Amino acid sequence: METTTQSVAKEASAMRLKDKIAIVTGSAQGIGRAIAELFAHEGAKVVMVDMDEALVQRSAGEISQNGASSVAGVRANVTSADDCENVVKSALEKYGKIDILINNAGITKDNLVMRMSEQEWDAVINVNLKGTFLFSKAVCRPMMRAHSGRIINIASVVGQEGNMGQANYAASKGGVIALTKSLAKEFSSRNILVNAICPGFINTRLTAVVSDEAKKRMTDRILLGRMGEPIDIARGALFLASEDASYITGQVLNVNGGMYL
Numbered sequence: 001m002e003t004t005t006q007s008v009a010k011e012a013s014a015m016r017l018k019d020k021i022a023i024v025t026g027s028a029q030g031i032g033r034a035i036a037e038l039f040a041h042e043g044a045k046v047v048m049v050d051m052d053e054a055l056v057q058r059s060a061g062e063i064s065q066n067g068a069s070s071v072a073g074v075r076a077n078v079t080s081a082d083d084c085e086n087v088v089k090s091a092l093e094k095y096g097k098i099d100i101l102i103n104n105a106g107i108t109k110d111n112l113v114m115r116m117s118e119q120e121w122d123a124v125i126n127v128n129l130k131g132t133f134l135f136s137k138a139v140c141r142p143m144m145r146a147h148s149g150r151i152i153n154i155a156s157v158v159g160q161e162g163n164m165g166q167a168n169y170a171a172s173k174g175g176v177i178a179l180t181k182s183l184a185k186e187f188s189s190r191n192i193l194v195n196a197i198c199p200g201f202i203n204t205r206l207t208a209v210v211s212d213e214a215k216k217r218m219t220d221r222i223l224l225g226r227m228g229e230p231i232d233i234a235r236g237a238l239f240l241a242s243e244d245a246s247y248i249t250g251q252v253l254n255v256n257g258g259m260y261l
């Protein structure tokens with residue numbers, strides 16, 4: 001299987017995001033990194049946000065070395081309102097605007113409900129749902145002033161159909177879908193378009209822990225017969241961030257290979 005960098009390098013850039021300013025949370029690795037890399041290749045200036053400072057700096061450096069336009073790595077925790085506001089403030093100081101926010105940072109802490117601790121519940125809701133709220137809130141004023149903006153929230157197929165052992169994660173992602181629709185309604189008059197992507201089963205660190213047997217069970221359910229790659233989700237995000245999606249808001253884009261219809 002090709003790496004994201006190889007896929008991106010092979011694709012002719014149409015510069016669909018030329019001079020756009022994008023913030024991508026949780027982008028040190030996995031889906032977020034693929035989105036940052038593809039957006040940079042398409043001409044965007046990308047602020048890569050992650051809690052893992054060393055990794056986000058390294059990833060930003062690698063993407064820049066591959067000839068992309070301006071990419072910067074920043075440490076921030078999406079559960080902290082101050083961190084979210086500081087990222088937005090410095091992006092505005094540097095670039096004067098924010099066009100695109102990708103709320104991608106997410107975690108799992110799986111357990112059956114009868115064994116799930118309050119801490120496991122709270123941690124997942126805080127990062128996945130509250131973090132999406134806090135960053136959306138932090139960007140909404142500058143986007144409203146500009147009468148323009150795109151917010152794309154990375155939810156999950158699990159938020160649509162639920163999953164055993166993932167009640168906290170399913171509830172957080174179901175919440176992200178409902179939050180997406182509410183933000184779309186609140187922000188539409190200022191031309192801020194808000195959509196969600198529901199990835200299916202994607203090959204990242206998050207799913208690396210799944211046993212081979214469980215992977216086979218999941219893959220058997222996918223009509224296209226394979227796990228997705230981070231670049232598959234990045235292409236969906238590029239579409240929603242581009243001019244091609246200028247009449248689409250409040251929607252959920254399923255990028256799941258036919259895992260859930």
Ligand SMILES: NC(=O)c1ccc[n+]([C@@H]2O[C@H](COP(=O)([O-])OP(=O)(O)OC[C@H]3O[C@@H](n4cnc5c(N)ncnc54)[C@H](O)[C@@H]3O)[C@@H](O)[C@H]2O)c1
Pocket residue numbers: 025026027028029030031032049050051052076077078079104105106107127131154155156157198199200201202203204205206207
């Ligand atoms: N991999 C999948 O199969 C899959 C499926 C559906 C949805 N998703 C969603 O896609 C998103 C990305 O997942 P991934 O598989 O790339 O995961 P990943 O673990 O590879 O990457 C997630 C990144 O988020 C960062 N992060 C975690 N908590 C953070 C916080 N509080 N503040 C800032 N950064 C934080 C991590 O450091 C990490 O770099 C998540 O929201 C996840 O729920 C993934």
